[in-house]
Amino acid sequence: MxxxxxxxxxxxxxxxxxxxxxxxxxxxxxxxxxxxxxxxxxxxxxxxxxxxxxxxxxxxxxxxxxxxxxxxxxxxxxxxxxxxxxxxxxxxxxxxxxxxxxxxxxxDREHIFKSLYKAALWLDENMGYDEEHHAARFSSSNCIMCGCCLEVCPEFSLGEDNYSGAVLPVNSYRIADREEEPQHLKQISKQYQKAFFSGCGQSLSCNKICPCNLPVEELIVKSNAINVWKRRKNKK
Ligand code: SF4
Ligand code: SF4
Ligand code: FES
The missing domain is CATH 3.10.20.30 (Beta-grasp domain)
Structure with a gap:
């Protein structure tokens, strides 16, 4: 060659x-x-x-x-x-x-790690296993934070607004889906709306670009449902 x-x-x-x-x-x-x-x-x-x-x-x-x-x-x-x-x-x-x-x-991809830290994505207690939603949570955990979805996002730039891009909904799902502590869930949802939902133009340019083949659109929809529309059908 x-x-x-x-x-x-x-x-x-x-x-x-x-x-x-x-x-x-x-x-x-x-x-x-x-x-x-x-x-x-x-x-x-x-x-x-x-x-x-x-x-x-x-x-x-x-x-x-x-x-x-x-x-x-x-x-x-x-x-x-x-x-x-x-x-x-x-x-x-x-x-x-x-x-x-x-x-x-x-x-320097530090912005990604900082935005996930600010999003309070941790669990206050051990998470339970739920077979029905395990596949989506497993997909969420496979994000390697490479930044490829941010590269194609028309709304993302390293400006003052600290918009997170699709990295946040992709990673938020597996935590927000399981968290049982009301104050922490409120904190997650508040930061989610500020750092993602209010800025996303829903162009879905991020959907087919992921080199790990993650279902980005599906995870955005699921994260919006929990963090914005307060629909958590799978709550234990
Ligand atoms: S392109 Fe995929 S793996 Fe990379 S940061 Fe985005 S969702 Fe995560
Ligand atoms: S849907 Fe569009 S604006 Fe929203 S994160 Fe994906 S590429 Fe960015
Ligand atoms: S070297 Fe780790 S993803 Fe390519």
Whole structure:
């Protein structure tokens, strides 16, 4: 396989971005595998033979479990460790655009973790098992907080309003569905309405983008039902 790999690079948060291309020749591989192969070269040079710094990117698992390798791959947010390339052509890699760039393809996703912390998503007591709703709660727990759904959300930006995007309803469901303590449930619902429901334009751009194939629309509907419309059919 012969591939022209172009990377949108940035030396540090203050430096201007630029593009640099590399030639990759080898077997089909994941995007993560291709970046690693390029970075393993001694005296790395770009496609023009000019000396180049190793490409900055990050990974924690290589198994679609940590979200660290999220980036824009040929125009679509995805995970480098689970996107397979096997045909000649061009590959364009860029950092997620909605988060501050740390270096090259590495971004700072702290906003996601902070917004989930603020949402008070913990249980005051052990949760019971409920077979009927277990599948949805299991889906909710599989969010790896990669940020791909925020990248395509027309309402999400790192502004003053602290809008959470779909990450909040996806994760809120499994907690709000089980919490029995009324004051805590009230706190969860209040923050949910402030950080998600009042800002969501319901475009559902987030629905088909999740690299973990989570049923994002279904979880938004279920979280709205509990947190906004106070419908909790499955209450113990
Ligand atoms: S819902 Fe999917 S796309 Fe969004 S942060 Fe979670 S895993 Fe990533
Ligand atoms: S439905 Fe639209 S506005 Fe709401 S979280 Fe999804 S992409 Fe964003
Ligand atoms: S390296 Fe963990 S999700 Fe890709």
């Amino acid at each position: 012969k591939l022209k790999v172009t990377v949108k690079r940035q030396k540090d948060p203050q430096s201007p971005p630029y593009e640099q291309s590399f030639l990759y020749q080898g077997e089909g591989a994941t995007v993560a595998g291709i970046i690693r192969k390029i970075n393993q070269r001694e005296n790395l040079t770009d496609i023009n033979g000019e000396p180049a710094e190793k490409i900055g990117w990050e990974c924690g698992c290589m198994l679609r479990k940590c979200g660290a390798c999220a980036m824009i791959i040929n125009g679509r947010p995805s995970l480098a460790c689970s996107q397979y390339i096997e045909a000649d052509g061009e590959l364009f890699l860029a950092p997620l655009s909605k988060f501050p760039v740390v270096r090259d393809l590495i971004v």
